Amino acid sequence: MDDARDEVAPSAHRAVGILGAGRFGAAIARLCRDAGIEVTVASSGDDPAAACAADVVILAIPLGRYRSLPADLLRDRIVVDVMNHWWEIDGARPDLEDPTTSTSETVAAFLDGARVVKALNHASVWELENLGRPAGDPDRRGIAVAADDAGARAAVAALVDALGFDPVDAGPLAAGVMFEPPTEIFGSDATAAEIRAMLDRFPRSQRGRVVARARGKA
Structure with a gap:
């Protein structure tokens, strides 16, 4: 369901929380600091309350552990899902391999009331560490953003x-x-x-055809 609640764009006076202190989470934290955005990182074993109190909370833990997330603390928060399913890490997980739904929808169903956004997951760590550019730079890379909540997406x-x-x-x-x-x-x-072109041709890709068949759209 679309939600048009207004949001103040994150800036120097806004705060980001990151759950997960691996290389990916650390790269995002560094980008936040470089942009003058207050950031709090909670690693495994830390009390996540401070990170979950931020305006935007980024989930940077292995997707297979999504049920360990503090759903009560994330209710009504803008939550950015950067997690991916890796068979080598998660093993066989029918709940994460179902082509009738996206993994972020599965996460959103668990985080009842959170304003879940899918973004940043498709970027490589190398891209995050090396390819950030000022607006207007011709070499600036793109990041896809998907959400049902229009305000959270913005x-x-x-x-x-x-x-x-x-x-x-x-x-x-x-x-x-x-x-x-x-x-x-x-x-x-x-x-x-390039990302926009890839999104446009996804339905014709092998993965797109699998998803369409599973969702009865073939």
């Missing part, structure tokens, strides 16, 4: 821009399936125009 798009990347509006949360692994977008480190 807020995360503004955050992506502040971190040095061009946000690409991918539409509702279900569209997140278009930039999960193993899609064309995933790990492509592409420009916004």
Whole structure:
């Protein structure tokens, strides 16, 4: 369901919380600090309350552990799902491999009341560490953003821009399936125009055909 609640774009006086202190979470934290955004990182074993109190909370833990997230603390928060399903880490997980839904929709169903946004997951760590650019730079890379909540989607798009990347509006949360692994977008480190073209041709891709058949749209 679309929600048009207004959001103040993240800026120097806004705060970001990150659950997960691995290399990916650390790269995002560094980008936030470089942009003058207050950031709190909670690693495994830390009390997540301070990170979950931020304006935007980024989930940077292994997707297979999503049920360990503090759903009560994330209710009504803008939550950015950067998690991906890796068979090597998560093992066989029918709940994360179901082509009738995106993994972010599965996460959103668990985080009842959270304003879940899919973004940043398709970027490589190398891209985050090296390819952030000022607005207007011709080499600026793009980041797809998907959410059912229009206000949350706009807020995360503004955050992506502040971190040095061009946000690409991918539409509702279900569209997140278009930039999960193993899609064309995933790990492509592409420009916004290239990402838009990849989104447009997803239905004709092998993964797109699998999803369409599963969802009865073939």
